[in-house]
Amino acid sequence: EDQVTQSPEALRLQEGESSSLNCSYTVSGLRGLFWYRQDPGKGPEFLFTLYSAGEEKEKERLKATLTKKESFLHITAPKPEDSATYLCAVRTTGNQFYFGTGTSLTVIP
């Protein structure tokens, strides 16, 4: 059964305290893995797409990496404005779409 699992469910960090969010996936065939940011009351905002193991993408304080079983979203020296829910999603080779339940990140000044 295709499945996407994110951990932890919630994460509180002090400003400047780096950490990583995990997304593990079990799918029949991976076409792409996506990271989104979602602020309260808004729709998800696209961050990254990863297609193959070993691939990395960076944007400001965020870096996403991909292995054959999981992806990490590394947050370096986070700021309060990075507080949001981060969602991981996959698109399978059969064109099915699955989202994880998200990690709620709070960055404390």
Added chain:
Amino acid sequence: EAGVVQSPRYKIIEKKQPVAFWCNPISGHNTLYWYRQNLGQGPELLIRYENEEAVDDSQLPKDRFSAERLKGVDSTLKIQPAELGDSAVYLCASSPSAGVDTQYFGPGTRLTVL
């Protein structure tokens, strides 16, 4: 460039009443998605359109949900009759084409069924 537009933003109805949500995708985007997001959960795909054709509606509860995308632009998602368990945020997203994976989401419609 205008983003994905959805209306209404909020809707409160009594159970057994009908409700409809409207979505206008980004201009030129051929692929349109409807998702349902329950509180504390990730979005769940309901239906995907390529132009005016529904190419994946396997997760759409067809006994009470229906959708249409006339002329391959705007789309409407309808629930009739609504049940208490339908309370959720309904998100619309679009992408330029089937081969482009990036999805652009609208703000969603928050539905409360009393």
